[in-house]
Amino acid sequence: MRIVGLVIGLLALSGPVAVGQHLDSPTHFVWLLDRGAVAGGGEALHVCHPDGTLLATLPLPGAGPPRGFSFDRRGFAWLARGDAIWELDPMGVATGRSIQPPLPFAQAQDVLETPSGHLAVAWGMNAGSSGVSWHDAGSLALVSSVSGGGFIHPRRLATSPDPAMPRIYVSTSGPSNAVWEINYLAGVPIATIITNLGPTLFPVGLAYDATHDGFWTAGDFGGNNEIGFVDRSTGVYTPEFGYPAIGAPGLTAPGGLIYDRYGMLWIIGRDRNQGITGAYVFRASDASQTPSSFTPFPSNPGALTNLIDVDQQPVVMDLCVPLAGTDPILELGAANRITLDSPSEAGCLFAIAMSNRWNGVMDLGLELGLPDTRGLPLTFDDLFRGSAGVETPGSPPPVGGPNLSFFGILITGFTGFLDGNGQGQAFIDLTPLNDPSLDGIELSLGYVTADGLVSSGIGLISQPIPVTLRFNPQGIVVCP
Numbered sequence: 001m002r003i004v005g006l007v008i009g010l011l012a013l014s015g016p017v018a019v020g021q022h023l024d025s026p027t028h029f030v031w032l033l034d035r036g037a038v039a040g041g042g043e044a045l046h047v048c049h050p051d052g053t054l055l056a057t058l059p060l061p062g063a064g065p066p067r068g069f070s071f072d073r074r075g076f077a078w079l080a081r082g083d084a085i086w087e088l089d090p091m092g093v094a095t096g097r098s099i100q101p102p103l104p105f106a107q108a109q110d111v112l113e114t115p116s117g118h119l120a121v122a123w124g125m126n127a128g129s130s131g132v133s134w135h136d137a138g139s140l141a142l143v144s145s146v147s148g149g150g151f152i153h154p155r156r157l158a159t160s161p162d163p164a165m166p167r168i169y170v171s172t173s174g175p176s177n178a179v180w181e182i183n184y185l186a187g188v189p190i191a192t193i194i195t196n197l198g199p200t201l202f203p204v205g206l207a208y209d210a211t212h213d214g215f216w217t218a219g220d221f222g223g224n225n226e227i228g229f230v231d232r233s234t235g236v237y238t239p240e241f242g243y244p245a246i247g248a249p250g251l252t253a254p255g256g257l258i259y260d261r262y263g264m265l266w267i268i269g270r271d272r273n274q275g276i277t278g279a280y281v282f283r284a285s286d287a288s289q290t291p292s293s294f295t296p297f298p299s300n301p302g303a304l305t306n307l308i309d310v311d312q313q314p315v316v317m318d319l320c321v322p323l324a325g326t327d328p329i330l331e332l333g334a335a336n337r338i339t340l341d342s343p344s345e346a347g348c349l350f351a352i353a354m355s356n357r358w359n360g361v362m363d364l365g366l367e368l369g370l371p372d373t374r375g376l377p378l379t380f381d382d383l384f385r386g387s388a389g390v391e392t393p394g395s396p397p398p399v400g401g402p403n404l405s406f407f408g409i410l411i412t413g414f415t416g417f418l419d420g421n422g423q424g425q426a427f428i429d430l431t432p433l434n435d436p437s438l439d440g441i442e443l444s445l446g447y448v449t450a451d452g453l454v455s456s457g458i459g460l461i462s463q464p465i466p467v468t469l470r471f472n473p474q475g476i477v478v479c480p
Contacts, residue, residue, distance in 0.1 A: 028312035042305030061094035068110035080108035156206035171203035205257035212287035250276025256309035333434030
């Protein structure tokens with residue numbers, strides 16, 4: 001991936017698009033917020049490829065210490081710095097739009113987009129200036145806010161991606177070390193405590209884990225020195241590991257953290273307490289187990305000064321398949337056209353693979369080599385090996401260059417190049433399989449792009465789209 005390829009485009013599709021036909025859940029780039037030196041200087045955003053390569057270092061708008069940032073669904077960044085929130089476009093350039101603190105709030109701490117599309121902001125370091133406000137994302141006008149009642153020094157915000165859960169989650173750090181819940185769409189929004197973390201755990205990091213319905217927390221050094229997990233429904237807090245962790249001696253002063261779709265826990269390490277700044281990445285796919293498989297990030301950290309926060313920038317990777325009713329399908333006895341759209345990957349080589357239905361659990365055989373923290377979200381079975389052209393016993397090798405035959409299925413365009421707009425197409429020819437006994441077989445379909453400029457050789461990885469083999473389906477909607 002080249003830095004010029006970071007432009008994010010909203011997906012523009014000709015003609016009507018049926019619900020469920022497209023899967024454009026984003027892949028990502030990793031951005032790191034640098035607070036800079038104590039005496040000033042070095043404040044920046046560092047842009048990284050997910051394989052661990054540092055691509056660019058960008059200046060920040062505003063003045064004062066940067067404390068937190070996050071991306072919205074468009075790939076725009078929102079930065080908490082000094083006494084304001086600043087909007088940056090997908091290339092990291094300030095747009096000129098900002099949120100100023102509603103009275104009596106001050107000292108912007110963190111910011112995120114809620115599932116309803118509002119912007120939530122944490123403010124303040126003392127009782128008089130602390131609170132959480134939320135704003136209209138278009139006009140940036142204040143909608144409402146919460147403060148008081150022991151709600152002091154909100155350090156980090158988190159939220160569920162589910163629009164049916166209109167909640168903001170907040171960690172406060174001293175004098176009340178707690179995780180709070182705010183129903184921000186209630187008639188009279190109030191903050192209620194999910195769990196009190198006690199007097200010696202000062203949460204400087206908070207991330208919602210949708211897989212396990214809870215929160216990962218990072219306690220500041222000088223307190224309990226531990227990373228823990230809070231069950232959202234019960235409020236039970238479980239210490240997961242102390243720091244510095246085994247294999248990560250430089251993690252002695254954590255900052256912000258996130259939990260990503262690959263089951264990876266990203267913990268920022270600051271340069272305080274004899275720490276070595278960087279992102280410390282642990283495999284944490286099971287909340288009941290101690291995270292493991294530590295990975296340093298980025299792999300070329302020379303430009304870092306003192307990191308404070310991390311987030312992943314959404315990047316469009318669209319995959320379109322035929323649709324019958326509301327179900328994504330592949331028609332038996334027919335040639336099925338699928339289309340790909342990845343604007344940031346224009347001109348890149350792509351490869352398509354299928355597997356039996358992915359159950360949401362990452363197969364260990366598909367984790368990429370470290371320092372790349374990703375996995376391929378497909379099942380590592382014979383269908384994957386065959387469609388991906390992996391030569392193993394029981395799997396046929398690729399046939400005819402970019403075309404591949406697997407048990408009579410001909411995949412044309414299995415590999416190819418996306419055009420100048422990042423678009424491509426492929427045909428999965430099921431004409432030989434005109435067999436009603438195969439109706440209802442469930443598969444997953446995904447694609448990756450290739451990038452020779454990064455260590456793993458893999459550019460971006462799509463989410464898999466679930467497809468079902470159908471015999472004589474009616475009312476098919478084809479891809480535009």
